[in-house]
Amino acid sequence: MKEIKISIIGFGSIGKGLVREIIEKRDFLLRKGYDLKVVAIADKNSSEIDINGLDLANVLKKEEYSYNKTALDIIYEVKQDIMVECTPSNIIDGNPGLSHILAALNSRINVVTSNKGPFVVAYDKIIESADKNNVSIGYEATVGGAIPIINLIKSNIRADKILSIKGILNGTCNYILTRMQKEMLDYEEALFEAKELGIAETDESYDVKGIDTASKLVILANSLMKMNVKYTDVKVEGITRITREALELAEEIDCTIKLIGEVNKEERLLRVAPRLVPFNHPLSVGGTLNVIMLNTDIAGEITITGRGAGPKETSSAILSDIINIADERL
Amino acid sequence: MKVKMKLELKDEPGTLIKALLPISKYGGNIVYVVHDREKKLPNGNITVQISIEANKDQVREIKNALEDEDIGILSIDEVKLIEDLAFIMIGHIVDTDIKDTIDRVDNTGFAEVIDLNLKMPNIKKESSARIIIRATGKEEMKKCVDLINKIANEKDFVLIYPLMLETQNERD
Numbered sequence: 001m002k003e004i005k006i007s008i009i010g011f012g013s014i015g016k017g018l019v020r021e022i023i024e025k026r027d028f029l030l031r032k033g034y035d036l037k038v039v040a041i042a043d044k045n046s047s048e049i050d051i052n053g054l055d056l057a058n059v060l061k062k063e064e065y066s067y068n069k070t071a072l073d074i075i076y077e078v079k080q081d082i083m084v085e086c087t088p089s090n091i092i093d094g095n096p097g098l099s100h101i102l103a104a105l106n107s108r109i110n111v112v113t114s115n116k117g118p119f120v121v122a123y124d125k126i127i128e129s130a131d132k133n134n135v136s137i138g139y140e141a142t143v144g145g146a147i148p149i150i151n152l153i154k155s156n157i158r159a160d161k162i163l164s165i166k167g168i169l170n171g172t173c174n175y176i177l178t179r180m181q182k183e184m185l186d187y188e189e190a191l192f193e194a195k196e197l198g199i200a201e202t203d204e205s206y207d208v209k210g211i212d213t214a215s216k217l218v219i220l221a222n223s224l225m226k227m228n229v230k231y232t233d234v235k236v237e238g239i240t241r242i243t244r245e246a247l248e249l250a251e252e253i254d255c256t257i258k259l260i261g262e263v264n265k266e267e268r269l270l271r272v273a274p275r276l277v278p279f280n281h282p283l284s285v286g287g288t289l290n291v292i293m294l295n296t297d298i299a300g301e302i303t304i305t306g307r308g309a310g311p312k313e314t315s316s317a318i319l320s321d322i323i324n325i326a327d328e329r330l
Numbered sequence: 331m332k333v334k335m336k337l338e339l340k341d342e343p344g345t346l347i348k349a350l351l352p353i354s355k356y357g358g359n360i361v362y363v364v365h366d367r368e369k370k371l372p373n374g375n376i377t378v379q380i381s382i383e384a385n386k387d388q389v390r391e392i393k394n395a396l397e398d399e400d401i402g403i404l405s406i407d408e409v410k411l412i413e414d415l416a417f418i419m420i421g422h423i424v425d426t427d428i429k430d431t432i433d434r435v436d437n438t439g440f441a442e443v444i445d446l447n448l449k450m451p452n453i454k455k456e457s458s459a460r461i462i463i464r465a466t467g468k469e470e471m472k473k474c475v476d477l478i479n480k481i482a483n484e485k486d487f488v489l490i491y492p493l494m495l496e497t498q499n500e501r502d
């Protein structure tokens with residue numbers, strides 16, 4: 001039996017969703033030989049700590065936590081194998097996530113994260129710190145939610161060079177465009193519906209302006225294609241000006257409109273833009289689905305689709321990173 | 331020699347015959363004709379592939395005769411003579427002088443707007459257009475796309491290009 005002690009820094013929808021999955025999967029994981037213990041959780045101002053493992057069902061019920069220790073206090077003081085970082089994404093300076101991740105790595109704690117910000121601003125620095133300290137960092141959850149794109153490329157198509165990646169990387173935009181086309185809604189109407197259903201955030205701009213898609217492209221380009229690019233290298237156009245009439249015009253020629261993120265190594269091209277996609281093309285997936293199409297030198301085209309966001313789906317990626325690290329390091 | 335031609339025809343009765351006549355007239359021997367009415371070009375026309383046996387002079391004469399009949403030759407032996415691109419544009423298309431937009435493409439000499447489909451919901455809102463551009467080859471189409479990008483930048487249009495810019499002649 002492997003004991004895995006983790007802390008969860010950032011206890012919002014992802015952090016709590018992860019705890020729910022850990023509770024749900026406890027017996028399954030024990031049978032496989034993994035004893036997952038959450039020794040600390042922290043939100044912005046407070047925390048809950050138990051070095052022998054928290055009573056998770058109880059933690060979920062609480063509205064206030066017992067301690068005022070900060071994320072950094074927990075990283076420095078609580079003995080743990082893996083720090084799971086789930087604070088809000090900030091692509092300007094990466095913080096607070098970046099400082100948490102670097103502190104953990106430099107304290108020889110492995111890291112798993114769903115937070116895009118640190119990887120968009122400091123990919124190289126993070127990887128260097130992990131290597132230098134001989135610990136691992138898992139970031140599958142930063143791109144494509146439940147779609148195992150990063151681990152797929154890192155552990156399966158290992159002899160291939162990735163020439164280009166194209167895809168739908170934001171479920172909110174995909175939902176809005178799908179509804180506009182299917183129900184002949186205006187952009188504002190579809191956005192309103194997405195908010196009502198909790199698919200879009202209260203502040204939707206990150207998604208609909210293409211910023212989220214562009215951030216994910218930067219992570220893919222740097223980590224899977226060794227392109228060494230920054231957010232400002234991406235040409236970004238969102239979906240805010242797409243009209244219902246444009247979707248009608250597209251439909252008349254058997255196409256739909258999708259917000260596509262595209263990176264091409266040879267052309268050094270990074271672009272997020274609405275594009276005409278034929279209905280019968282593999283990238284033409286609807287609703288909140290995400291889809292990623294790789295083009296590699298040996299395998300050619302590979303397309304993978306799945307749920308791109310949501311606490312449960314993202315937990316799938318986080319848990320698999322945790323187990324990979326347990327196998328490798330613990 | 332054997333030559334493969336891809337022609338563009340209107341989806342109307344009698345157009346195929348019109349395309350085949352010049353071939354026999356100039357002594358070409360038709361090997362096969364593939365007529366796919368399902369696969370339409372963005373402008374609604376259909377394509378037909380014809381393989382013929384003919385010598386160089388005959389091919390030249392056939393080509394001229396087809397052009398006189400106004401039949402579009404998309405390619406001869408896989409060499410494309412025509413590139414089509416269908417894309418969508420959103421913005422204040424009419425107010426920003428739609429004629430100027432079209433003229434600038436047409437005035438290149440190597441590209442022209444062959445179809446424009448405009449939808450205007452109401453005066454305040456932005457309108458949307460589907461435009462088909464025809465250019466005389468791949469390089470020319472690239473230049474034309476650069477020009478369209480420039481115009482869009484000046485007039486603040488959103489451009490929605492096909493996922494694959496190259497595969498526009500046939501939407502397959």
Ligand SMILES: NC(=O)c1ccc[n+]([C@@H]2O[C@H](COP(=O)([O-])OP(=O)(O)OC[C@H]3O[C@@H](n4cnc5c(N)ncnc54)[C@H](OP(=O)(O)O)[C@@H]3O)[C@@H](O)[C@H]2O)c1
Nearest residue numbers: 010011012013014043044086087088089096114115309310
């Ligand atoms: N939601 C998704 O479907 C999804 C999918 C993939 C990836 N992600 C990424 O996962 C991360 C978390 O997303 P989320 O939806 O869970 O966000 P969220 O609901 O806003 O939760 C963020 C959490 O981080 C805490 N936090 C903020 N600053 C902190 C600090 N300095 N120290 C410790 N905790 C701090 C917040 O605490 P307070 O409540 O006290 O402010 C809150 O508990 C984001 O980076 C997001 O981009 C989300």
